[in-house]
Amino acid sequence: MTDALPYDTHRLCELAGEIIVNVRELSALGWTPATSSNFSRRLDDRHAAITVSGRDKGKLREADIMVVDFDGRAVGSDHRPSAETLLHTQLYRRFPGIGCVLHTHSQVQTVASRLYAGAGHVHLEGYELLKAFSGNTTHETELDLPVLPNTQDMPSLAAQVDALLDRGDMWGYLIDGHGLYAWGRDMADARRHLEAFEFLLGCELELRKLGCA
Ligand SMILES: CSC[C@@H](O)[C@@H](O)C(=O)COP(=O)(O)O
Numbered sequence: 511m512t513d514a515l516p517y518d519t520h521r522l523c524e525l526a527g528e529i530i531v532n533v534r535e536l537s538a539l540g541w542t543p544a545t546s547s548n549f550s551r552r553l554d555d556r557h558a559a560i561t562v563s564g565r566d567k568g569k570l571r572e573a574d575i576m577v578v579d580f581d582g583r584a585v586g587s588d589h590r591p592s593a594e595t596l597l598h599t600q601l602y603r604r605f606p607g608i609g610c611v612l613h614t615h616s617q618v619q620t621v622a623s624r625l626y627a628g629a630g631h632v633h634l635e636g637y638e639l640l641k642a643f644s645g646n647t648t649h650e651t652e653l654d655l656p657v658l659p660n661t662q663d664m665p666s667l668a669a670q671v672d673a674l675l676d677r678g679d680m681w682g683y684l685i686d687g688h689g690l691y692a693w694g695r696d697m698a699d700a701r702r703h704l705e706a707f708e709f710l711l712g713c714e715l716e717l718r719k720l721g722c723a
């Protein structure tokens with residue numbers, strides 16, 4: 511007989527199914543090349559469901575989703591969780607309202623991260639799509655999407671993110687030469703934010719190509 515797991519396994523199945531369907535769509539857009547990217551959902555107030563490290567995100571199955579605690583330790587699984595687990599769990603630990611974290615490596619996100627790394631942020635202003643971010647009711651607003659230096663030292667990167675989170679109104683950040691993190695209340699919310707960032711970054715890159723930004 512095995513010990514009971516400290517989380518709701520039925521809920522885990524539901525969340526795994528949701529992650530699989532959504533990530534397949536993101537992958538079909540070319541946003542998860544070469545096994546990159548990672549995805550998670552809050553399971554309860556101590557656990558998250560997250561992708562196993564190194565899996566092809568376009569071909570996820572239920573066995574590719576595992577559980578971690580908010581210190582990033584595997585719970586009830588021998589698999590290795592995403593190498594970037596701490597960047598997910600730090601958000602769940604700090605903000606009870608966050609229920610989903612999505613990380614992708616699209617070309618637009620990666621190119622934008624390189625171009626704006628020096629400035630430390632991408633300034634987004636004057637776009638109708640800024641209303642896609644929770645709490646915004648008008649295009650007459652602005653948003654600075656932070657760009658952090660890349661590192662494989664996750665505790666150090668998580669500490670830098672934590673300092674930025676003090677400002678409160680943040681729905682994502684870029685990592686230089688790497689990709690985008692975005693989050694929200696639930697999958698739909700996080701996806702809307704992710705897609706809005708992708709679209710707005712694409713506009714900024716296009717404007718630069720045209721010599722307008
Ligand atoms: C395949 S290179 C990309 C990885 O180094 C990493 O940035 C990434 O997004 C996926 O890592 P993973 O450990 O599979 O969650």
Ligand SMILES: [Zn+2]
Binds near residue numbers: 546548613689
């Ligand atoms: Zn990554």
